[in-house]
Each structure stands twice: as C-alpha cells, then as structure tokens.
Amino acid sequence: MIWIGDVLVSRGEGGVYNERMLAGARVWDPYRSKLAALYHVGKGVELEPALRVLYLGAANGTTVSHVVDYTEVVYAVEFAPRPMQDLIEVARRRRNVIPIMADAARPEMYAPLVEAVDLVYQDVAQPDQASIAIRNGVFLKPGGHLILMLKTRSVDVRKNPEAVFDETLIALREAGFIIEESVWLAPYHQDHAAIVCRKPAKPGE
Amino acid sequence: MQSYWFGDAGEGRCLPFTGDVNAMVSRILALSTRMETFSPVDWQQALACGVCSDRVDYLSRLQAVCIAAAERLVREHYAGKDAELLQMVRTLDEMDMVINLLSERAADWYLVRHPAFSRKYRRTPAHILVKTMREKSRGALGMVAGEIEQLAGTRTALAKEVSARANDVMPNTSALIGGLVAARLMANAGGLRPLSRLPASAIQVLGARTALFAHLKTHTPSPKHGIIFQHRRVHNAPREIRGRVARVLAGKLAIAARLDYFRGVAVPEFLEQAQDRIDAAGEGEGA
Numbered sequence: 001m002i003w004i005g006d007v008l009v010s011r012g013e014g015g016v017y018n019e020r021m022l023a024g025a026r027v028w029d030p031y032r033s034k035l036a037a038l039y040h041v042g043k044g045v046e047l048e049p050a051l052r053v054l055y056l057g058a059a060n061g062t063t064v065s066h067v068v069d070y071t072e073v074v075y076a077v078e079f080a081p082r083p084m085q086d087l088i089e090v091a092r093r094r095r096n097v098i099p100i101m102a103d104a105a106r107p108e109m110y111a112p113l114v115e116a117v118d119l120v121y122q123d124v125a126q127p128d129q130a131s132i133a134i135r136n137g138v139f140l141k142p143g144g145h146l147i148l149m150l151k152t153r154s155v156d157v158r159k160n161p162e163a164v165f166d167e168t169l170i171a172l173r174e175a176g177f178i179i180e181e182s183v184w185l186a187p188y189h190q191d192h193a194a195i196v197c198r199k200p201a202k203p204g205e
Numbered sequence: 206m207q208s209y210w211f212g213d214a215g216e217g218r219c220l221p222f223t224g225d226v227n228a229m230v231s232r233i234l235a236l237s238t239r240m241e242t243f244s245p246v247d248w249q250q251a252l253a254c255g256v257c258s259d260r261v262d263y264l265s266r267l268q269a270v271c272i273a274a275a276e277r278l279v280r281e282h283y284a285g286k287d288a289e290l291l292q293m294v295r296t297l298d299e300m301d302m303v304i305n306l307l308s309e310r311a312a313d314w315y316l317v318r319h320p321a322f323s324r325k326y327r328r329t330p331a332h333i334l335v336k337t338m339r340e341k342s343r344g345a346l347g348m349v350a351g352e353i354e355q356l357a358g359t360r361t362a363l364a365k366e367v368s369a370r371a372n373d374v375m376p377n378t379s380a381l382i383g384g385l386v387a388a389r390l391m392a393n394a395g396g397l398r399p400l401s402r403l404p405a406s407a408i409q410v411l412g413a414r415t416a417l418f419a420h421l422k423t424h425t426p427s428p429k430h431g432i433i434f435q436h437r438r439v440h441n442a443p444r445e446i447r448g449r450v451a452r453v454l455a456g457k458l459a460i461a462a463r464l465d466y467f468r469g470v471a472v473p474e475f476l477e478q479a480q481d482r483i484d485a486a487g488e489g490e491g492a
Contacts, residue, residue, distance in 0.1 A: 073264055081282040086269050086276050091268060098268050101275040111238040112209045113271060116245040139245055 001039055001046065001070075004114045008036050012069035012147045017062050026066065030188045031083060032124055033063040034149045037114070038196075040150035042181050045119060045145045045196060047071055054116040056104040056132065057124035061097070068097050075114045079103045097181050105132050107139070112141035112158035116141045123149040127156065137175065143201035146177060149185075150193045172197055208236050209246050210270060210379035211256040217425035219254040230274045269377065276378035286374045287397040300360045307353050311338055314346055336365050344469060377461035381479060382454070386435045390442060390458070401466035408462070431460070438487040446486070453486040 002009050010045050020027040022150040030037040036146035038044045044162065047070035058064050058076035060083045068074045073096045082180060084101050102110040104124050120140050122133050133148050142148060150168055154162035177197040183190045206213045210233050221288060230267035248263045274396045276279040282288065308331055310427040315338050324334070332354070339350035369382035375397060378387040384391055393411045403411070410417050412431030430451035434440055441449045457479040464472050 079422060081279045084275055084279050088272055088279075091272055095265060095268065098264070098271045099275045100271055101278040108238045108240050108243075109236075111240065111243055112207075112233055112236050112244060112246065113267065115248055135240075138243060157418060 001044075007078055008039055010066040010069035012065070013093060015018045016065045017060070026069065028066045033066065034185055034189055034192060034194065035063050035121065036145070037065065037147075037192075038147070038183070038194040040188065041185060042194060043183070044194070044197070045147060047119075049120055052115060053119045053121060054114060054117045054136065056122040056136060057188075058087055058099070059123075060086040061099075061124070064097060065090050065094065072096060073098065073120075075100060075117070077102055077104050077110060080175040104136065108134050113184070114139050116144075116198075118144045120144070120146045121149075121152075122147070125151055125154040127154060129155060130168045130175075134175040134177075137199060140199045142199055144199050145180075146165060146172075146195075146197050146199065148172070148195040148197070150195060152193065154193045160188065161193075165193050168195065190205070207237070207242075207244065209250070210267065211251045211253060214250045214254060219250060219330060219415065221254045226270055226273050227487060229270050230277055233274060233276075264463055267332050269291055283329060285397070287391060290367065290370050291392050291396060293363065293370065294388045297360065297363050298389070299369055300356060300363065306357050307349065309463070309480075311335070311346065311349050311353065315342065318342070318346070334441050368412075375462070375465040376469075378458060379465045380471060380476050381457060381461050381483070382433065382436050386432060389432050389435075390462075397462070397466050401462045403459065404458040405452070405459035408458050409451055420485075438483055442487055450483070450486045454483050457483060 002011065004025065005023055008028045008030065009022055010028055011025050014026050015019050016026075024143070028036040030040045042070045045078065049070070049072060053067060053069040053071050053074045055064055055067065055074050055076045058078040061076065064074055064087065065078050075098045076087060076091075077100045078087055079102065081101070084099065087097075087099045092098045097115070100110045100113060104122070105126065105128065108122070112148050117139050118141055120133070120136055122136070123127070124132060126132060129148065129150060133146055137146065148168070150165060152159075152164040153170075165182070169182060172195065173179060176199070178200060179195065179197045181194075181196040183194055185194055206215040206218065206300070210229065214220070214221060215288075222229060222374055224232070248257075248260065251257050252259070257266055312334060329337075335350050335353050335357075339347050339354060342350060364385060367388050371384035371388040371391075372379045375387050375391060378390065381387075382390070390408065390411055391397055391400050394403055400408070408430045410431045413428035416425070416428035419425045430439055430449040433451055433454055436454060439447060439454060440452050460475065461479070464475060
C-alpha cells in the first residue's frame with residue numbers, strides 16, 4: 001500500500017469524487033471508505049498490480065476507483081440503478097473496471113462474465129452477508145483472499161453487533177475459510193467489522 | 206461445454222458467439238449458469254477462440270459488453286411506470302417538510318416583530334397566517350412568506366399529479382385507499398414490484414418503522430398501522446377495532462398491489478368484494 005506520511009493514497013486519475021490530492025496521488029479517506037479504514041486499523045490484504053478482484057456491492061465506485069488504481073482488474077457488482085449510473089461513469093474513465101449490474105446473492109447471473117480472482121471484496125447491506133460471501137467463493141482462486149465488510153446492523157438490528165460478528169466468523173470457518181484477521185472499524189465506522197480470510201491453497205489445509 | 210460471455214467453451218472446444226454488442230448483451234442477460242459444475246472464465250480460452258488478440262483487448266471487449274448491459278438494465282429499470290411516480294411522491298413529502306419548517310421559522314420571526322401577537326385562541330389556518338405575514342411584513346420576511354405561498358401552490362399541483370399518476374400506475378390499490386396514499390405505500394416499499402412482494406402484515410405497518418423496531422427491540426406494543434392510518438376507515442374506526450380494520454385493509458391492499466404489478470388494470474370484481482369486506486370490518490362485523 002502507498003502511504004505518504006500517515007495518509008493512505010492511490011495513484012491514478014483524480015477528480016472521481018472531488019477527492020483531495022497529495023503530491024499527485026489520490027487521498028483515500030478512511031472515514032469514507034471501509035477498505036481504507038481497514039488499512040488504518042489492521043493489516044488487510046496488500047493490493048498488487050497483478051491482482052484480479054471481484055468487488056461485491058460496488059455502489060458509486062468510490063472505493064472501486066482506489067482499488068483499481070492498485071490492481072489489474074476489478075469486476076464491480078452492484079444491484080441498484082442509481083449508484084450504477086455513477087459506476088458506469090467510473091468504468092468509462094478507467095479501462096480496468098468491469099461494471100456488472102446484478103444481485104451479489106445470485107452469482108449464477110454473472111458467472112459467465114467473471115474469471116477466477118485473487119481477492120473477493122464484499123460490502124453489501126444484506127441480512128445474509130456470510131452466505132453471499134460463501135456463494136461467491138467459487139470465483140476465488142485457491143489461496144485467494146476474501147475481505148468481508150460486515151454491516152452488523154444490516155444482518156439484524158435486534159442482535160448485539162458482537163453476536164452477529166461471532167456468528168459470521170463461525171459460518172465462514174464452517175465453509176472452509178481460514179480467518180486471518182478480524183477487526184472492528186471504529187473509530188472510522190460504527191458497528192462495522194472487517195473479516196479477512198483465505199481460501200485454502202489445497203483441500204484440508 | 207460452458208456458456209461464457211464470448212461464447213461456449215470447454216473440453217478443448219470453443220464456439221465463439223458472433224453478433225454485435227447488442228446481441229451479446231441480450232445473450233449474457235439471458236444466461237443462467239449451474240453453479241455446481243461451473244468453472245470460472247479463463248481468458249486464455251477466449252484467446253484460443255480468436256475472440257481477442259491479447260489480455261488488454263480481452264478486458265476492453267468485456268468492458269464494452271458489460272457497460273452496454275448495465276446501461277440497458279438501468280434504462281429498463283427507469284422505464285417502469287412507477288419509477289417517476291416514486292420520485293414525485295418523495296418530492297411531495299419533502300416539500301411538505303420544507304413548507305412546515307419554513308412556516309414555523311417565519312412565524313417565530315413574525316412574533317419577534319409583533320410582541321403582542323399570539324396564535325392562542327384563534328383558529329387561523331397556517332396558510333392564512335402566511336398570507337398575513339406576507340401582507341404585513343416589510344423586507345425579507347414578507348418575501349419568505351411569499352415563497353412559502355408559492356411552494357404551497359406547487360405542492361397542491363404536484364399532489365394532484367401524483368394522485369392522477371397513481372390511479373394510472375396502480376389502479377386497484379388507488380381504488381381502495383386513494384391515489385395519494387397508494388403512491389406513498391409504493392414509495393415506502395421502494396417501487397411497485399417490491400410492494401407487490403410484501404406480505405399484508407408488512408404493508409399494515411409500512412411507514413411505522415420507528416414503532417416497529419421499538420417493538421422488536423424492547424417489546425413495546427406493536428404498531429397497528431403505518432401509512433394506511435390515512436385511510437378514513439382506519440382513522441375513523443373506534444380505537445378497539447382500529448387494529449382489525451387495519452389488518453383487513455392491509456390484506457386487501459396486498460392483493461391489490463399484486464394485481465397492479467402483474468395485470469396493471471383495475472379488476473372490478475375484486476374491488477367490489479374487497480370494499481365490502483373493509484366496510485364490514487369498519488362497522489364492527491366479521492373477525
């Protein structure tokens with residue numbers, strides 16, 4: 001990751017969302033982007049130029065635009081039409097963003113478009129976040145990483161965020177993922193946790 | 206063989222899809238993959254297939270198809286008759302909020318200028334007060350009052366349009382509960398399709414979000430009605446049977462919304478029966 005002092009940045013064409021520029025690089029604000037927050041509070045996954053990424057819940061393409069500055073290609077899945085209009089605009093200006101308008105819970109609808117990826121990044125406001133991640137695990141190369149941004153409030157507002165967090169960890173472990181890191185994103189985002197896990201390189205690892 | 210965006214490939218064979226971007230979009234939107242036997246796209250297959258010349262070319266072709274597909278889906282989504290109605294209702298509700306806020310503020314300002322003025326013991330409707338303020342105030346306050354009157358005029362026109370549009374887009378629901386309330390229900394659910402998929406119990410408390418979550422979290426009494434309270438049969442009903450009327454009405458609205466979504470025309474046989482049932486509940490008959 002590229003840091004200028006303690007400011008996280010990415011290198012690419014600026015002006016996507018009026019982001020601040022620092023020494024010619026785009027400032028990646030942890031208060032706006034959960035992934036940026038993860039790099040501030042934890043380790044995350046090092047983004048590299050050869051990486052292929054499946055991004056679920058791409059929204060307006062703000063975080064997508066930073067991820068794609070670091071990586072080879074981002075398959076950006078978003079279901080709602082309003083943010084999709086913005087995402088298409090980002091794709092027009094960045095040749096390695098592939099916008100896909102589909103429901104992340106139904107990978108069978110976009111499977112013919114997506115290749116095997118090194119990283120699945122998920123940030124969706126749905127109750128069944130763990131099962132969406134697990135279903136999209138088919139796109140992940142063995143040894144690849146999954147970053148799940150858990151919106152505990154979307155899972156069940158009645159439940160205690162910690163309980164939702166624990167249940168999600170158990171569900172991911174049962175699906176065969178190896179948990180590498182799990183952190184809360186406070187003070188940048190409330191009731192949000194990041195879970196980083198890895199798909200075993202060979203079965204039974 | 207498996208179907209990918211560029212054609213069918215597998216077992217060492219490959220059939221590239223020949224057709225323009227438009228045809229390709231139609232094809233990928235119709236594809237549905239069986240995930241049990243699925244293996245992800247390998248771009249080398251596309252290369253071997255002769256679909257692209259290199260990696261960069263592969264991605265740029267794929268991107269062109271995906272952008273076209275996304276654009277088509279966005280267009281289709283907005284082409285639905287409910288898409289504009291939804292924006293109209295939300296604008297209407299927001300105008301109400303703005304008008305109220307501004308009126309309150311302007312009244313406070315007016316009170317400062319007229320220390321002896323009080324609204325107690327008078328039945329001055331808000332719009333008359335605004336008119337008085339416009340006529341009796343010099344400078345910016347008078348202009349603000351004038352703007353509020355203008356906004357109120359626009360609001361009335363918009364409300365008429367919403368009502369007329371709702372009668373067209375959701376004839377059955379509108380017939381049962383009135384165009385304006387029907388449109389509000391639809392906007393709260395997020396569209397006609399989502400509304401048509403809601404169970405009656407959810408429609409009954411649509412718009413009573415705070416009360417519903419307070420109930421779920423801290424076990425306060427459950428809300429009996431949300432937006433549908435605006436129906437005369439609900440708010441005119443005696444307290445003891447209000448919950449029942451709301452439940453019966455919500456049940457009929459759920460059916461009406463489905464008729465609206467799947468048929469799109471008024472169904473007189475249903476409406477007559479439903480109306481009778483709702484009236485009966487309102488008169489304290491039936492369970």
